[in-house]
Amino acid sequence: MTTTSKDTRVPVTILTGYLGSGKTTLVNHILTNKDHGKKIAIIENEFGDVGIDDALMAKNTKAHIEEEIVEMMNGCICCTVRQDLVVVLNKFAGRIASGNLKLDCILIETTGMADPAPVAQTFFVDDSVQEHFRLDGIVTLVDAKHIEQHLDEEKPEGAENEAVEQVAFADRMILNKMDLVDKADVERITARLKSINSSAPIITAEKSKVSVDLVLDIHAFDLKKTVDMDPEFLNTDNEHEHDDTVSSICVVEDKPLDLDTLQRWVNYLLVNKGTDLYRMKGVLNVADSEERFMFQAVHMIFNGNFDEPWEPSEKRESKFVFIGKNLDHAELKEGFLACIQTPDLVAKRKLALRFAVGDAVECRTADGYVPGKVTQHLYRDDFMPPGVTAPYQIQLDDGKLIWAPEDDDKYIRAKDALFAEKKAKTEA
Numbered sequence: 001m002t003t004t005s006k007d008t009r010v011p012v013t014i015l016t017g018y019l020g021s022g023k024t025t026l027v028n029h030i031l032t033n034k035d036h037g038k039k040i041a042i043i044e045n046e047f048g049d050v051g052i053d054d055a056l057m058a059k060n061t062k063a064h065i066e067e068e069i070v071e072m073m074n075g076c077i078c079c080t081v082r083q084d085l086v087v088v089l090n091k092f093a094g095r096i097a098s099g100n101l102k103l104d105c106i107l108i109e110t111t112g113m114a115d116p117a118p119v120a121q122t123f124f125v126d127d128s129v130q131e132h133f134r135l136d137g138i139v140t141l142v143d144a145k146h147i148e149q150h151l152d153e154e155k156p157e158g159a160e161n162e163a164v165e166q167v168a169f170a171d172r173m174i175l176n177k178m179d180l181v182d183k184a185d186v187e188r189i190t191a192r193l194k195s196i197n198s199s200a201p202i203i204t205a206e207k208s209k210v211s212v213d214l215v216l217d218i219h220a221f222d223l224k225k226t227v228d229m230d231p232e233f234l235n236t237d238n239e240h241e242h243d244d245t246v247s248s249i250c251v252v253e254d255k256p257l258d259l260d261t262l263q264r265w266v267n268y269l270l271v272n273k274g275t276d277l278y279r280m281k282g283v284l285n286v287a288d289s290e291e292r293f294m295f296q297a298v299h300m301i302f303n304g305n306f307d308e309p310w311e312p313s314e315k316r317e318s319k320f321v322f323i324g325k326n327l328d329h330a331e332l333k334e335g336f337l338a339c340i341q342t343p344d345l346v347a348k349r350k351l352a353l354r355f356a357v358g359d360a361v362e363c364r365t366a367d368g369y370v371p372g373k374v375t376q377h378l379y380r381d382d383f384m385p386p387g388v389t390a391p392y393q394i395q396l397d398d399g400k401l402i403w404a405p406e407d408d409d410k411y412i413r414a415k416d417a418l419f420a421e422k423k424a425k426t427e428a
């Protein structure tokens with residue numbers, strides 16, 4: 001079947017792009033932008049065993065989705081769950097045929113590790129899918145900061161480079177994260193993308209903000225062009241192989257995590273493992289917080305914040321997904337579990353502090369350093385931000401109770417430190 005102006009089949013967009021390139025951000029943008037007036041169904045696919053994208057989707061986004069959103073988890077859409085895609089599409093077709101659903105388009109968000117070709121193939125080899133749906137275009141998100149690393153990656157014998165495939169099969173590319181690169185980078189990357197795929201227009205964007213008309217219902221997929229590029233495109237026996245040095249690990253844990261320990265550990269990972277750790281995502285249950293901690297990292301770039309409160313009906317548990325190359329699963333799991341706030345961990349944190357309860361100290365206040373005594377370790381009150389504990393509570397000599405945000409001389413130091421310092425200098 002070919003596309004004609006009378007074609008009433010529902011257009012389907014395949015949204016692809018490497019891990020962390022901004023696909024979910026684009027879906028959020030489309031769903032919260034009401035101006036396009038389109039009724040859109042989203043089909044989501046996640047690489048790991050644990051679904052996180054649904055939780056990462058903003059509440060206001062969800063309000064626009066109604067019941068159409070479908071999340072398909074556990075695996076890769078281009079391999080194991082391809083048949084599930086056919087089932088979901090046929091379910092939509094049934095609802096449309098019975099008048100229960102009217103859709104202007106469908107958006108399939110693939111995993112960052114998916115090869116878009118086998119997903120696109122579904123629209124030409126499955127009769128029922130072909131009858132009701134038309135592949136409108138493959139839109140590839142490109143992370144301007146990290147794409148070169150992924151295009152350059154040497155792959156094991158026989159394995160495909162997914163980042164290259166995603167660029168090669170694109171009908172349109174969105175060169176995203178413009179805020180993280182300069183003009184020279186953009187020129188170099190654009191030339192590189194064009195050398196792989198000269199026909200797909202490249203749109204630059206920040207935070208995946210592009211006009212919806214440039215992405216949906218664009219009539220961009222061209223079967224002839226695709227078969228010319230890849231003569232095996234329609235061959236259903238053509239197996240593709242992923243690079244199995246890239247893997248994912250998911251950890252789910254219901255005991256609350258210690259924010260301070262978690263931050264130190266994540267910092268360690270970003271600094272020491274950021275090259276091979278392509279992606280981290282988490283929805284975390286942090287001790288002393290009624291709000292969920294939402295967590296995202298792409299290589300060394302990290303975003304994390306407390307978000308909406310846990311719903312009363314929601315299970316307070318942490319879900320953490322890591323995706324990367326040559327990951328040491330046992331080490332990551334152990335590192336994560338070491339962030340659980342146990343009595344031992346709390347005792348260890350107290351032991352690591354420089355001053356004991358009762359020690360005479362000086363604290364920096366608006367009036368300079370003021371003397372006082374440590375009254376409590378790991379202090380917390382309701383006025384403090386979620387999850388945060390201060391290393392010390394101190395009673396100043398005038399009776400006032402304050403807390404020190406860090407165990408650092410900038411905030412708290414030994415009593416008479418300045419005097420001792422001056423004395424040492426004079427003696428020297």
Ligand SMILES: Nc1nc2c(ncn2[C@@H]2O[C@H](COP(=O)(O)OP(=O)(O)OP(=O)(O)O)[C@@H](O)[C@H]2O)c(=O)[nH]1
Pocket residue numbers: 017018019020021022023024025026111112113141176177178179180205206207208279296297298303
């Ligand atoms: N600095 C910057 N960050 C961005 C931009 N667009 C998206 N991000 C951030 O990049 C991270 C990944 O974005 P997502 O939209 O979740 O990426 P994704 O492609 O859906 O990720 P996967 O589904 O894991 O492959 C998030 O922390 C986003 O906030 C951008 O233009 N600039």
